Amino acid sequence: MKTTVALTALSLALTACSKQTETSATTGVKQEIYGKMPDGREVGIFTLTNKNGLKARVTEYGAILVSMESPDKSGKTADITHGYDTLEGWLTNTSYFGSTVGRFGNRIKDGSFTLDGKEYTLATNNDPGGIPCHLHGGIKGFDKVLWSGKPTDSNGVEFAYVSKDGEEGYPGNLTVRVTYTLSDDNELKWEVQATTDAPTILNVVHHSYWNLSGDPNTSINDHILTLNAPTYLPTDAGLIPTGGIAQVAGTPMDFTKPTAIGERVAADFEALKFGGGYDHAWVLEKGEGIRLAAKLRDPKSGRVMEISTDQPAIQFYGGNFLDGTVAGKGGVKYPHRTALCLETEGFPDAPNKSNFPSSVLRPGETYRHTMIHKFSAE
Numbered sequence: 178m179k180t181t182v183a184l185t186a187l188s189l190a191l192t193a194c195s196k197q198t199e200t201s202a203t204t205g206v207k208q209e210i211y212g213k214m215p216d217g218r219e220v221g222i223f224t225l226t227n228k229n230g231l232k233a234r235v236t237e238y239g240a241i242l243v244s245m246e247s248p249d250k251s252g253k254t255a256d257i258t259h260g261y262d263t264l265e266g267w268l269t270n271t272s273y274f275g276s277t278v279g280r281f282g283n284r285i286k287d288g289s290f291t292l293d294g295k296e297y298t299l300a301t302n303n304d305p306g307g308i309p310c311h312l313h314g315g316i317k318g319f320d321k322v323l324w325s326g327k328p329t330d331s332n333g334v335e336f337a338y339v340s341k342d343g344e345e346g347y348p349g350n351l352t353v354r355v356t357y358t359l360s361d362d363n364e365l366k367w368e369v370q371a372t373t374d375a376p377t378i379l380n381v382v383h384h385s386y387w388n389l390s391g392d393p394n395t396s397i398n399d400h401i402l403t404l405n406a407p408t409y410l411p412t413d414a415g416l417i418p419t420g421g422i423a424q425v426a427g428t429p430m431d432f433t434k435p436t437a438i439g440e441r442v443a444a445d446f447e448a449l450k451f452g453g454g455y456d457h458a459w460v461l462e463k464g465e466g467i468r469l470a471a472k473l474r475d476p477k478s479g480r481v482m483e484i485s486t487d488q489p490a491i492q493f494y495g496g497n498f499l500d501g502t503v504a505g506k507g508g509v510k511y512p513h514r515t516a517l518c519l520e521t522e523g524f525p526d527a528p529n530k531s532n533f534p535s536s537v538l539r540p541g542e543t544y545r546h547t548m549i550h551k552f553s554a555e
Contacts, residue, residue, distance in 0.1 A: 205226065205332060206223055206224070206225055206328040206329075206332060206333070206334060207223065207224040207226075208221055208222075208223050208326075208328065209221065209222050209223075209224075210222075211236050211237075211238070211264045212263065212264030212265065213264075214238070214268075214323055215268070218323055220236060220237050220238045220264055220323060221236065221237045221326050222234060222235070222236040222237070222243065223235050223236070223326060223328065223334040223357075225332055225333065225334065225357065225358075225359040226359070227332065227359050227360065227361045227363065228361045229248075229361065229363055230246075230248060230254060231245075231246060231247050231248075231359060231363055231365075231552060232244075232245075232246040232254075233245050233246075233357065233359050233365055235326075235334055235336075235357045236264070236267070236326075237323055237324045237325065237326045237336060238264060238267055238268070238322075238323055238324075239267065239270070239275075239276045239277060239319065239320040239321060239322070239324070240276075240277035240319065240320075240324045240326075240336040240338070240355045241260075241267060241270075241274075241275040241276050241277065241320070242258065242275040242357070242365075242367075242383070242385050243260060243261075243267075243275060244256045244258055244260065244506075245257055245258050245365065245385070245550075245552075247363075247480060247552040247554075248480075248554060249391065249478035249479055249480050249554050250478065250479030250480075250554040250555060251479075253391075255391025255392075255478075256391065256506070257387055257388060257389050257390075257391055257480065257482075258274070258275060258385050258386060258387060258388075258516075259272075259274050259275075259386035259388065259393060259505055259506070259511055259515070259516045260274040260275050260386070260505055260506055261274070261505055261506060262505075262506050262507065266505070270320070270321075271503075272386070272498075272499070272503060273313055273320055273384040274384070274385070274386050274505070275384065275385045275386070276313075276319070276320035276383075276384045277319050277320060277336075277355050277367075277369075277381065277382075277383060277384075278313040278314055278318055278319055278320050278381070278382045278383075278384050279313075279314045279318060279319040279340075279353070279379065279380070279381040279382065280314050280318070280319065280340060280344075280345070280347050280351065280377070280378065280379055280380070280381070281311070281313075281314060281347075281378055281379065281380045281528075281536070282313055282314070282380045282381060282382025282384070282520065282522055283312070283313070283380065283382065283458070283492060283520075283522060283525035283526075284303065284310045284311065284312050284415075284416060284417055284525050284526060285299060285310060285311040285312075285525075285526055285528060285529065286310055286311075286415070286417045286526050286529050287301070287309070287310065287311075288300055288301040288302075288309065288310060288311035289311075289529075290378065290528035290529055291528075292348070292376055292377070292378065292528070292537065293376055295348075297346055297347070297348065298346055299311040299315055299345060299346040299347070300315040300316045300345065300346065302315055302316055304415075305414075305415055305416045305451075305452075306413075306414035306415045306416070306451065307415075308413075308414060308415030308417075309415075310415055310416070310417060313382075313384070314345060315345035315346065316345065317345065318345060319338065319340070319353070319381065320384070322338060324336035324337060324338045324355070325337045325338070329356065329358065331358055332358060332359050332360070333356055333357055333358030333359065333366075334356065334357050335354055335355070335356045336354065336355045336356070336357075337352075337353070337354050338352075338353050338355075339351070339352050339353070340353060342374075342375065347377055347378070348375050348376065348377050349373040349374055349375035349376065349377035349538075350373065350374045350375070351371055351372070351373045351377060351379070351538075352371060352372050352373075353369065353370070353371040353381065354369070354370045354371070355367070355368070355369050355381075356368045356369075362551070363551060363552045363553060364549050364550065364551045364552075365549070365550045365551075365552070366547065366548070366549045366550075367383045367547070367548045367549075367550075368545075368546070368547045368548075369381045369544065369545065369546040369547075370543055370544065370545055371538065371543070371544040372538075372540075372542070372543055372544070373538050373539070373540060373542075374540055375540065376537060376538070376539050376540070377537070377538055378527075378528045378536045378537055378538070379536060379538045379544050380522055380523040380527065380536050381544070381546055382492075382520045382521070382522045382546075383520060383521070383548055384518055384520055385518065386496065386516035386517065386518055387473065387482065387516055387517055387518070387519070388475075388515055388516045388517075389473060389474070389475035389478060389480040389481075389482060390475050390477060390478050390480075391478060391480075393505065393506065393507075393509045393511060393515055393516070394509060394512060394515060395515060396439070396512075396513075396514050396515060397438055397495070397496060397514055397515060397516060397517045398437065398438050398439025398442065398514060399437055399438070399439060399475070399476060399477070400437070400438050400473055400474065400475050400476075400517070401435045401436065401437055401438075401473070401474040401475075401476060402432050402435070402436060402437075402438050402471065402472070402473055402493070403432055403433070403434065403435045403436070403471065403472040403473075404432040404433065404459050404461075404470070404471050404491065404493065405433070405461055405462050405468070405469055405470055405471065406425065406432070406433070406459035406460055406461050406462065406470075406490075406491065407424065407425060407426070407433060407460075407462065408422045408423060408424055408425060408459070408460040409422075409423055409425055409430050409448075409457050409458065409459045409460060410422060410423075410457060410458045410459075410460065410490070410524065410525065411423050411447075411448060411457075412448065412451055412452070412457065413451070414451050416451060416452060416456060416457075417525070417526050418458065418524065418525055418526050418530065418533075420530050420532060420533075422460060425459070428446060428448075429441035429442070429444040429446050429448075429449060430446075430448060430457070430459070432459075432493075435472070435474070438455070438495060438517070439514075442454050442455060442495065452497065453497040453498070454495045454497040454514070455493050455494065455495040455497070455517075456492075456493075456494045456495065456497060457492070457493065458490045458491070458492050458522065458524060458525055459490060459491050459492075459493060460489065460490055460524075461486075461488070461489060461490060461491060463489075466487055467485050467486060467487045467547055467549065468485060468486070468487075469483060469484075469485050470484045470485060470486050470488075470491045470519075470521055471483070471484040471491055471493075471519050472484075473517075473519065474555075478554070479554040479555050480552070480553075480554050481552070481553045481554060481555055482550055482551070482552055483550070483551040483553075484519055484521065484548065484549065484550055484551075485548075485549040485551070486521035486546075486547060486548050486549070487545070487546065487547050488521040488522055488523060488546060488548075489523060489524065489534050490521070490522050490523065490524055491519055491520065491521050491522065492518065492519070492520040492522055492525070493517065493518070493519055494517060494518040494520070495514055495517050496511075496513065496514040496515060496516045496517050496518075497513070497514065499511045499512060499513050499514065499515060499516065500512075500513060501513065521546070521548045523536050524536075
């Protein structure tokens with residue numbers, strides 16, 4: 178009898194241990210428990226590694242990219258993203274580090290929109306220039322909920338979440354799936370699919386903060402940026418697009434050729450004054466399917482990141498609101514402009530601009546968004 182009890186206890190202990198750390202035999206994806214939500218629910222974290230030593234860690238909380246490790250030109254590997262070391266840190270995340278944001282990434286004017294003749298009111302949780310607006314899905318957007326994750330058969334992880342009708346003021350029950358995949362071609366692919374049972378609006382966006390140097394204390398102003406975007410969306414003082422589309426040629430917004438980010442960031446130009454630097458949507462060259470949107474290079478480390486997408490725009494945010502008050506990985510208090518975001522997306526405030534590409538998703542349709550980060554060194 179005692180032997181049976183002992184074996185049962187051992188079996189339970191081994192089962193519990195296997196839940197702490199599991200590696201899929203088919204994918205090599207390592208799965209662990211990252212911590213617990215305030216209500217006691219367990220949060221998983223997944224580590225994706227490819228044959229070249231690149232490593233991405235993603236978590237069920239917020240469908241967040243926790244870290245991305247990539248080698249420099251000498252082969253030295255470093256994490257090139259801002260964020261936190263622990264789940265407890267991520268629970269305080271107000272900068273959207275690494276997050277999957279939605280339902281609607283970026284800004285909506287006055288926190289309201291009209292769909293099929295009905296007006297909807299959303300939270301006004303952001304106020305650039307002292308002008309309130311809706312930002313990144315509201316008070317508790319996709320970045321602050323617990324997703325359900327599972328490994329895929331292609332060195333990836335699929336996260337699932339059901340956003341209920343009325344959540345954060347949005348209509349329709351929305352079923353969302355976000356997949357991260359790390360290939361041996363050094364590509365980290367982030368893909369979204371979503372369906373709804375009632376008309377709604379949608380613009381799901383990935384919001385990692387990048388510093389290719391691997392040193393979170395250094396400025397990204399020396400990074401060289403290229404954007405395949407001949408035009409951008411001018412905004413008002415509240416960073417809401419005016420509805421117009423402006424040419425970048427002859428302005429500090431022109432990144433059609435490789436340009437140091439800090440070269441013109443302090444220029445006497447209205448858009449830069451409104452944003453406190455770069456914080457705008459660039460309109461990508463038109464084309465079908467997935468195409469190259471941006472290239473970022475750090476001259477010192479030699480690291481290069483190329484971004485491809487099927488979306489019409491990319492938001493370039495230069496870390497203007499980082500101010501040294503947020504303590505992140507290793508206790509580093511991230512200084513001003515020590516990371517940047519490149520967020521492929523639909524147009525900001527599209528629900529209120531009839532001339533912008535539609536952000537409406539209807540029953541029977543499937544929303545899709547693909548964003549590919551390709552890493553190299555030169």
